[in-house]
Amino acid sequence: MPELTIKERLQSSRQKMPTLDPEVRRATFDEVALGYTHEAMILEAERCIQCKDPACVKGCPVRVKIPEFIKALREDDITRAVEEMKERNPMPAICGRVCPQETQCEALCVLGKQGKPVAIGRLERYVGDYEVHHRACPPTIRSAATGKRVAIIGAGPAGLTCASDLAIRGHDVTVFEALHDPGGVLVYGIPEFRLPKFVVQAEIERAVDCLGIDMRLNTIIGRTYTIEELLQEEGYDAVFLGSGAGLPILLRIPGMNLNGVMSANEFLTRVNLMKGYAFPEYDTPVKVGHKIAVIGAGNVAMDAARSALRLGTLRAQAVGGALPEVHIVYRRSEAEVPARREEFEHAREEGIIFDFLVNPVRIHGDEQRAVSGMQVQRMALGEPDASGRRRPMPIPDSEFDMDVDTVIVALGTSPNPVPFNHAAGLERSKWGTVVADEVTGKTNVRPIWAGGDVVTGAATVVSAMGAGQRAAISIDDYLRGAEW
Amino acid sequence: MYPIVHKQILSPTSKLMIVKAPEVARKASPGQFLIVRVDERGERIPLTIADFDRDAGTVTLVFQELGKSTKLMGTLEVGGGFRDVAGPLGHPSVIDNYGTVVCVAGGVAIAAIYPIARALKQAGCEVISIIGARNRELLFWIDRMEAVSDELTVVTDDGSYGDKALVTEPLKDLMASRAAEIARVYAVGPAPMMKFCSLTTLPYGVPTIVSLNTIMIDGTGMCGGCRVEVGDEVRFVCVDGPSFDGHLVDWDMLIARQDYYRDEEQQSVAHWEEACRLSAALGEV
Numbered sequence: 092m093p094e095l096t097i098k099e100r101l102q103s104s105r106q107k108m109p110t111l112d113p114e115v116r117r118a119t120f121d122e123v124a125l126g127y128t129h130e131a132m133i134l135e136a137e138r139c140i141q142c143k144d145p146a147c148v149k150g151c152p153v154r155v156k157i158p159e160f161i162k163a164l165r166e167d168d169i170t171r172a173v174e175e176m177k178e179r180n181p182m183p184a185i186c187g188r189v190c191p192q193e194t195q196c197e198a199l200c201v202l203g204k205q206g207k208p209v210a211i212g213r214l215e216r217y218v219g220d221y222e223v224h225h226r227a228c229p230p231t232i233r234s235a236a237t238g239k240r241v242a243i244i245g246a247g248p249a250g251l252t253c254a255s256d257l258a259i260r261g262h263d264v265t266v267f268e269a270l271h272d273p274g275g276v277l278v279y280g281i282p283e284f285r286l287p288k289f290v291v292q293a294e295i296e297r298a299v300d301c302l303g304i305d306m307r308l309n310t311i312i313g314r315t316y317t318i319e320e321l322l323q324e325e326g327y328d329a330v331f332l333g334s335g336a337g338l339p340i341l342l343r344i345p346g347m348n349l350n351g352v353m354s355a356n357e358f359l360t361r362v363n364l365m366k367g368y369a370f371p372e373y374d375t376p377v378k379v380g381h382k383i384a385v386i387g388a389g390n391v392a393m394d395a396a397r398s399a400l401r402l403g404t405l406r407a408q409a410v411g412g413a414l415p416e417v418h419i420v421y422r423r424s425e426a427e428v429p430a431r432r433e434e435f436e437h438a439r440e441e442g443i444i445f446d447f448l449v450n451p452v453r454i455h456g457d458e459q460r461a462v463s464g465m466q467v468q469r470m471a472l473g474e475p476d477a478s479g480r481r482r483p484m485p486i487p488d489s490e491f492d493m494d495v496d497t498v499i500v501a502l503g504t505s506p507n508p509v510p511f512n513h514a515a516g517l518e519r520s521k522w523g524t525v526v527a528d529e530v531t532g533k534t535n536v537r538p539i540w541a542g543g544d545v546v547t548g549a550a551t552v553v554s555a556m557g558a559g560q561r562a563a564i565s566i567d568d569y570l571r572g573a574e575w
Numbered sequence: 576m577y578p579i580v581h582k583q584i585l586s587p588t589s590k591l592m593i594v595k596a597p598e599v600a601r602k603a604s605p606g607q608f609l610i611v612r613v614d615e616r617g618e619r620i621p622l623t624i625a626d627f628d629r630d631a632g633t634v635t636l637v638f639q640e641l642g643k644s645t646k647l648m649g650t651l652e653v654g655g656g657f658r659d660v661a662g663p664l665g666h667p668s669v670i671d672n673y674g675t676v677v678c679v680a681g682g683v684a685i686a687a688i689y690p691i692a693r694a695l696k697q698a699g700c701e702v703i704s705i706i707g708a709r710n711r712e713l714l715f716w717i718d719r720m721e722a723v724s725d726e727l728t729v730v731t732d733d734g735s736y737g738d739k740a741l742v743t744e745p746l747k748d749l750m751a752s753r754a755a756e757i758a759r760v761y762a763v764g765p766a767p768m769m770k771f772c773s774l775t776t777l778p779y780g781v782p783t784i785v786s787l788n789t790i791m792i793d794g795t796g797m798c799g800g801c802r803v804e805v806g807d808e809v810r811f812v813c814v815d816g817p818s819f820d821g822h823l824v825d826w827d828m829l830i831a832r833q834d835y836y837r838d839e840e841q842q843s844v845a846h847w848e849e850a851c852r853l854s855a856a857l858g859e860v
Contacts, residue, residue, distance in 0.1 A: 339798070460828060
């Protein structure tokens, strides 16, 4: 292919991501976005103008060497692309799927000025998928063993990244995970149709198992061991707390404890971690009715709504009955929707109904204490609030009833205090998050570091990975003799 | 894998297993529970820790075969094991020398009350125990309960052992005759039984601690499936419990929530039994 001019690159169009047809995907948990073909990958990689001072990298919490990996792709050198990628990101197949690129790397891409940034996320996924499908353990250069032991609490994005970086630096790393599978939110939260579990498994194998990191599942820090015991009895030299934000925030309205009202955490854990969509082949049931309301409009709400739609459609196909009707009930307007644009659009394509400027007031129940409806009220947007978004205000006398039989609450999560309840003196914010230095991840208690959602509250996979990486640098310095 | 080192049939529907899980045994206390999973496709099943041996690194589980998961558990043998054992979970029972206490248990929950009664006895309490079951066959550990109780009353629904009565009846008699000297009551069993025990002691104002066994997934506070209303508060059984003040629990809500997956439980059993029949038939061929 002849070398393109800058002008040609600027004028080229962004390669579309092939997706399953919306009609098909309503009835399957198979992945929606299918990934670039080799041809599309080359065409997209050709679009990058290889900025001398690349802005995109500054938008990436883990500072992926974006121009470098794209150049390698353009030259069709996948091995080099993987190497360039892995220097900064141990889990590209995951990040390529779930990062909000439109507010990070792609938001800063020079080509974005014309609304067509290079599809960095899709190219990243291409690189990650190549490794997932083609390579077992990659060759890694590890520093000489230091003999220092680090305990990582939580096998989610923050912990896994921190563990991987510390193992590469020569430390002896153990990851403690409360659940029966590693991955944290990647396995219990994000559904198969957005992030297939074999991808998560494969990337964890490469990032963790290949480095000889000891993964201790079913081990609940705060119960099985306390942080203090890890440091004083079990011989660890440092602890990284990456236990995430696992506690569901429930609504304080009448009817919250009726049957048919679930936290998104419960619903998604049944669907994803326990594979409830495959019940009774898998033993854990999950049930939705015919008219489902999901409260909230973040990524978790989209995941819950689209999972509920699939469960209801599969049931209708299997045993008959009406197709499900799934609503997203959000108290602000479309402009404030916090979900990734792609998830919002996918949800809309699949037939999720969006009820904007509507807020729940109470949930009605029947004699069996099951949901029989939901009273809501209409909202209007007032002046901007602390978050900078316009504050929703109830419109007087605007209450009406929605005919629903299932309510899923997706209004966010906060850190679960179980892992650090026993850690005396560990400073926490009024939101229940652990206070840690933004750059180093150090808490106020030596030698405990923290990072990811446990510090920030529910955020993104990649920001947690970034925090894990930064903490690993600080922990490594400390273990090599730097002052606390 | 967590190996099963001992298995015992306690009654036609109850089995005991001693499982090697040193990290759980190391920290276990009376009143706590753990979560097991039989295999890759299994449910996470919360079970009370009926006993533990820190030196041997084992925990004792007693379960009733009710749904598919517990029936499947019942087919496991010594030499086999569980894919997952996680714990100990929940808060330990609060044990002290309270003076005279009453321990009440129905059915398979005899296994759950036993470590509590033993700990109370060791703390110096006078322990009055009342245990019951539908019939004689479903009773077990009478000897163990005798060993840790100053008085033991055993009843059955059909009168095949002890008096023909529900456990609430001897409890009611005790309240009528000796409520003033009873410091607290511990009740473990099916939700309706704990509800009626709580109602029995309420007029006498005797503090009554119940151990709730709700639907649960992770057991660490993540899903909220186990939530109950206690007084005016919503509490999670897994992290705030499993022990609560029985006089403050909203029992009707609790019972309704326990029934939510009844249809699916039946479907799961039917599916499993069909699969067992098919594989048996194939075996004959």
